[in-house]
Amino acid sequence: MNRLRQVFEGKKAFIPFITAGDPSIEITEQLVMQMAAAGADLIELGIPFSDPVAEGLVIQNASERALAGGVTVDSIFDMLMRVRKACDVPVAFMTYVNPVYAYGVERFLRNCHEVQVDAMIVPDLPFEERDELMPYCRKYGITLISMIAPTSGKRIQRIAREAEGFIYCVSSMGVTGMRDKISDDVKDMVRLVKEVSDIPCAIGFGISTPGQAARMAEFADGVIVGSAIVKIIEKYGSECVPHVVEYVRTMKNAVSRG
Amino acid sequence: MIMSKGRFGIYGGQYIPETLMNAVIELEEEYNRLKNDARFNGELEYLLENYAGRPSLLYYAEKMTKDLGGAKIYLKREDLNHTGSHKINNVLGQVLLAKHMGKTRVIAETGAGQHGVATATAAALIGLECEIFMGREDTERQALNVYRMKLLGAKVHVVTSGTQTLKDAVNETLREWSRRVRDTHYVLGSVMGPHPFPTIVRDFQSIIGREVRKQILEKEGRLPDMLVACVGGGSNAMGLFYDFIEDRDVRLVGCEAAGHGIHTDRNAATMTLGKVGIFHGMKSYFCQDEYGQITPVYSISAGLDYPGVGPEHAYLKDTGRAEYVPITDEEAVEAFEYLSRTEGIIPAIESAHAVACAIKEAPKMNRDQIIVVGLSGRGDKDVASIARYRGVDIHE
Numbered sequence: 001m002n003r004l005r006q007v008f009e010g011k012k013a014f015i016p017f018i019t020a021g022d023p024s025i026e027i028t029e030q031l032v033m034q035m036a037a038a039g040a041d042l043i044e045l046g047i048p049f050s051d052p053v054a055e056g057l058v059i060q061n062a063s064e065r066a067l068a069g070g071v072t073v074d075s076i077f078d079m080l081m082r083v084r085k086a087c088d089v090p091v092a093f094m095t096y097v098n099p100v101y102a103y104g105v106e107r108f109l110r111n112c113h114e115v116q117v118d119a120m121i122v123p124d125l126p127f128e129e130r131d132e133l134m135p136y137c138r139k140y141g142i143t144l145i146s147m148i149a150p151t152s153g154k155r156i157q158r159i160a161r162e163a164e165g166f167i168y169c170v171s172s173m174g175v176t177g178m179r180d181k182i183s184d185d186v187k188d189m190v191r192l193v194k195e196v197s198d199i200p201c202a203i204g205f206g207i208s209t210p211g212q213a214a215r216m217a218e219f220a221d222g223v224i225v226g227s228a229i230v231k232i233i234e235k236y237g238s239e240c241v242p243h244v245v246e247y248v249r250t251m252k253n254a255v256s257r258g
Numbered sequence: 259m260i261m262s263k264g265r266f267g268i269y270g271g272q273y274i275p276e277t278l279m280n281a282v283i284e285l286e287e288e289y290n291r292l293k294n295d296a297r298f299n300g301e302l303e304y305l306l307e308n309y310a311g312r313p314s315l316l317y318y319a320e321k322m323t324k325d326l327g328g329a330k331i332y333l334k335r336e337d338l339n340h341t342g343s344h345k346i347n348n349v350l351g352q353v354l355l356a357k358h359m360g361k362t363r364v365i366a367e368t369g370a371g372q373h374g375v376a377t378a379t380a381a382a383l384i385g386l387e388c389e390i391f392m393g394r395e396d397t398e399r400q401a402l403n404v405y406r407m408k409l410l411g412a413k414v415h416v417v418t419s420g421t422q423t424l425k426d427a428v429n430e431t432l433r434e435w436s437r438r439v440r441d442t443h444y445v446l447g448s449v450m451g452p453h454p455f456p457t458i459v460r461d462f463q464s465i466i467g468r469e470v471r472k473q474i475l476e477k478e479g480r481l482p483d484m485l486v487a488c489v490g491g492g493s494n495a496m497g498l499f500y501d502f503i504e505d506r507d508v509r510l511v512g513c514e515a516a517g518h519g520i521h522t523d524r525n526a527a528t529m530t531l532g533k534v535g536i537f538h539g540m541k542s543y544f545c546q547d548e549y550g551q552i553t554p555v556y557s558i559s560a561g562l563d564y565p566g567v568g569p570e571h572a573y574l575k576d577t578g579r580a581e582y583v584p585i586t587d588e589e590a591v592e593a594f595e596y597l598s599r600t601e602g603i604i605p606a607i608e609s610a611h612a613v614a615c616a617i618k619e620a621p622k623m624n625r626d627q628i629i630v631v632g633l634s635g636r637g638d639k640d641v642a643s644i645a646r647y648r649g650v651d652i653h654e
Contacts, residue, residue, distance in 0.1 A: 049550075049551065050420065050551040050552045050553075051420060051425065051426075051429050051537065051538075051552050053275070053429050053432045053433060053538075054275045054277075054433075054436070056433075057419075060419060067551065072549050073549055097273060097536045098535045098536050098537050098544075098546065098550040098552070099549055099550040099551070100550070101534075101535055101536050101550060102533070102535060102546060102547075102548065102549060102550025103549065103550065123275050123276075124273045124274060124275060124536070124539075125273060126272065126273070126274060126275070126276050126279050127276070127279075128262045128263070128272055128279070129262050129271055129272060129273055131262075132273075132536070147275075147276045148276060149275070149276040149277040149279075150277070151276075151277050151278075151279075151280050151281070151439060151440070152276060152279070152280065153280055155276075155279065155280065170276065170277060173277060173436065173437055173438065173439070174277075174433065174436050174437035174438075175433050175436060175437070
């Protein structure tokens with residue numbers, strides 16, 4: 001069932017992020033299907049949270065818009081159920097741990113299994129705390145993604161040895177958001193991972209332009225882009241779908257060239 | 259399930275982004291080294307005595323005791339510390355810790371402004387760069403403290419995200435720490451956040467309870483029957499309680515902010531109404547909706563206006579060792595006025611929540627029993643907002 005392997009097989013992956021329910025759950029449904037058709041290899045779907053401490057302003061605002069619009073974990077599961085009738089694109093949830101904990105960890109992951117969510121990215125659940133979700137991730141076949149950051153140092157190889165699916169490499173210090181320059185330090189992070197594991201590495205935080213994406217894809221297995229897409233959604237609202245599709249197509253091409 | 263480090267029962271832990279993990283690991287290692295270092299402890303003791311003014315008085319509130327006609331009431335006068343609250347105990351410890359760790363910059367969140375002022379003060383003294391994050395609503399409620407921090411050389415960032423109060427100030431300070439962690443120490447102001455903060459802050463605040471033990475034994479030759487303190491994150495309560503946890507006959511009572519009442523949606527009664535969750539780096543009780551979204555909280559007191567509580571308090575609640583009671587705005591304001599009028603002591607509105615609890619409990623107790631109230635701060639900062647509450651418009 002788990003399709004994460006095919007995400008990176010024989011190609012460089014482009015992984016777009018959107019916040020579920022921004023600007024509405026109906027648009028999110030269209031975005032998931034259309035981004036998949038435009039070449040997205042894995043879709044990172046953010047579950048909005050009241051207090052997203054790892055996010056910059058763009059995604060903070062998207063979370064606020066989504067919550068104000070009334071989206072809930074239940075309406076997100078329902079939406080994915082509809083998507084699954086027509087589309088089998090791999091999906092990773094990006095969520096803070098409290099919405100999962102409040103919903104009930106087993107209930108949440110059982111539902112993930114039912115709507116074929118492939119992976120969980122939980123920014124406030126570091127390596128040391130992964131047992132909070134891991135037993136039920138295992139039980140329901142959902143991959144819990146490990147993250148590494150520029151400050152991880154000696155932790156990188158320890159994390160890499162046990163990581164599954166792919167590693168989310170945080171390219172920059174701080175929170176999510178577009179940046180003019182991405183430091184080359186991330187290249188060393190990927191090299192350290194590859195010394196101990198052949199697990200794919202996807203780079204996120206700060207990437208917005210095709211040029212940046214192509215440069216990252218030279219040494220990484222995938223590129224994750226969030227704020228730049230959310231910014232397009234913010235700008236065009238319910239008319240955003242064609243604009244996002246065009247952007248995803250451009251970025252996928254750039255990553256494939258990388 | 260294997261429990262990670264820094265647990266109080268199931269509570270606590272280190273639920274923070276990977277970017278910050280090495281910082282908290284380094285902090286724990288350095289703290290464990292320095293807490294037994296004679297030079298570090300000598301420096302800290304010197305500052306606590308000569309700069310903060312410790313030990314703080316344990317004052318017998320005789321008029322209040324006679325008026326209420328029950329247990330003897332003592333006030334632990336943390337309001338007399340330099341900067342006007344218990345916050346200085348923790349801040350001097352952490353800023354010294356930061357200096358010994360080679361950090362050149364400290365950042366902190368603040369609600370009422372007491373922790374921000376204390377951090378700015380210690381940073382000025384020790385010579386570190388200082389930036390404080392404060393919710394916009396709180397900067398308006400506590401304008402005087404904003405200016406105080408600036409006078410002390412700190413930069414104050416007004417936080418406009420979310421509910422624009424203490425919770426959002428913590429969010430923003432965490433974000434800033436992840437932007438610039440290498441030269442910066444986050445001086446967390448309460449017994450909350452990821453391990454090792456709840457332990458470090460408790461240790462630095464536990465001087466309150468140690469002094470109380472010594473002082474009450476000198477004055478009364480016996481331990482108190484009850485300790486009462488207000489609880490937002492819970493640092494002054496933890497500081498007062500900690501040395502007495504093994505003394506099972508001493509009742510430990512934490513007072514949380516019930517705002518307009520626990521049957522309204524305008525309160526911050528985390529222990530009474532909250533559910534177990536994971537937020538701000540810790541597993542503990544939080545005010546949240548059924549989907550785990552943190553819900554807006556309210557209290558007249560900016561320092562208690564927080565949707566969570568320190569993990570060790572959550573543990574003390576579950577084990578029944580401590581009890582937590584809600585106190586409304588109205589009860590706190592009445593206690594604020596009562597203590598001013600009766601003893602000539604204007605308490606912080608936060609501390610007035612504990613005073614209100616003592617006013618309720620003392621008459622139910624015998625005259626040979628003893629209550630110690632943690633008077634965590636002084637009330638100068640609250641005078642204008644209490645006047646507003648009473649419909650009096652004054653200009654500061």
